[in-house]
Amino acid sequence: MRDRDFRDGDGDGDQIRTFPFPVDLSLSGVGMRVGPIDARRTWHADAPLERVHRIDFHVVMLLGGGPVTHMIDFTEYEADAGDLLWIRPGQVHRFSRTTGYRGTVLAMQPGFLPRATVEATGLYRYDLPPLLRPDAAQLAGLRDSLGQLEREYADTTTLPLGAHTAVLRHSLTAFLLRLAHLAAGSAEAARRPDDSTFTRFRDAVELDFATNHSVSAYADALGYSRRTLVRAVRAATGETPKGFIDKRVVLEAKRLLAHTDLPIGRVGAAVGFPDSANFSKFFQLHTGTTPVAFRAEMR
Template sequence: MADRTSQGGGGTRGSAQDGIRTYPFPVDLSVRGVGMQVGPMEPGRVWHEDAPLDRVHRIDFHLVMFFSGGPVTHMVDFAEHETADGDILWIRPGQVHRFSRTSEYRGMVLTMQPGFLPRATVEATGLYRYDQPPLLHPGPAQLDALRAALGQLRREYEDMDTLPLSLHTSVLRHTLTALLLRLAHLAASSARAAAGEQADTAFTRFRDAVERGFATNHTVSAYADALGYSRRTLVRAVRAATGETPKGFIDKRVILEAKRLLAHTDLPIGRVGAAVGFPDGANFSKFFHQHTDTTPAAFRAELR
């Protein structure tokens, strides 16, 4: 599990009754209380003694794990990701995830509180690009550069003697930005590689439109009209980038949001359906079952 010195402590949100906890950034354990932490992952450590990490939970801060061993299987947003030595797993605020009971986590871990970096840096580094894959496989040269940047960040983080707090925090922000810019480039490259080609403009615009409108708009024709493309153009662009149809892409995003709401809220199932564009609860249950082979109630019960 994760090392308490770099991730642990802190309170939790959510009740024992719903079985899903949200872990806040553990400010009390960071060096000088700054909004980030970096340190080793060690076995036998937990986020909080009140709840095991091998249960589904979420965090309200960024978590980046740099693995120096493996394999490790880690669930992010209900998809299992198997990591190996040299891989990186980037989990963003609000994403549902679960640690493996049988895997041994080795390497370094970086956590960062939202708001620690200025807005321009957040945009430049794509901190909230939830469309990008959480699992990254850097090449040898990329890995060397990332490890060097991470090592420098750790040295600055642990150096509490040579600078006053204000300068120490400023240096950390700049050093962290350099690392995140490398990670952002790797994540963008990985997303393009997964698509099999450079990001297609039509697909990129469609993807962004779906991210903004999936809760209210489920029809391909409406997106095509709004974007000024023919339905056939969208079909070609989405299939080339993802291997699936535009409708399948939309439905997949709706299902992910529904799973998140079922997992970490107490909303009645009818209200979960309404939140993702199904005013009729029966239609939502039918849609959910069609895409997951289980009902919303059974999915929630299995998690708890």
């Protein structure tokens, strides 16, 4: 990626920049971009890629080189040639200090695809793994599909804009359906079956984790017994409902600590801990470090 590929947002005073999708820099102003990654990539002079940052659009990188270590939502993923990294809107991430990033990068603005396609391709399935390792046949299909998308993207002269955009949406959908099939069939995703009990719980936690940490309260609201909820969550994730809730709370706390200048007490309050001492104990229990130390490490 080159310096002009993406622009940083105003950040609202955040230490870590949020990068919006730059429609004005996309060919013909469409809501997606696709092109090569190279060692000259930069974001912006005062916000290097090696620092933690947040994006508000979708990014898929199909690597042609490596190895690289890429941090997504505070987990480091080791990726090499033939692997894919899928970063969704709102996730924080950081590039490693290496020139090993090679391949093709796709960026897509939320809203570019219709709702039915979004649902069919799992664009907002944050529970699916961001690192994907296709087999040889899957990789060949993904490369062909992404290559076709790149050719259509670059061809801005043979079709009027409306038809060009429609073709891009169809080509993009074909690639994302292949990607979604890979994600759903991956070893990690296989531990998360499409179980209505678990998916309802997961969606409820996503809505209410900042104010509700009670397993019993979720069970009552969803109309399940506590035992039914425990069985469903353990079958889908291998952990307890309480562990699932706590993990989501910790992730949000990490995002706020890395991404904002909010005082520790306000970070705690934002994830359901009015008492800052209790928040610090909770955070240290689950991460092995204090909120202050974690923030210092991310800066």
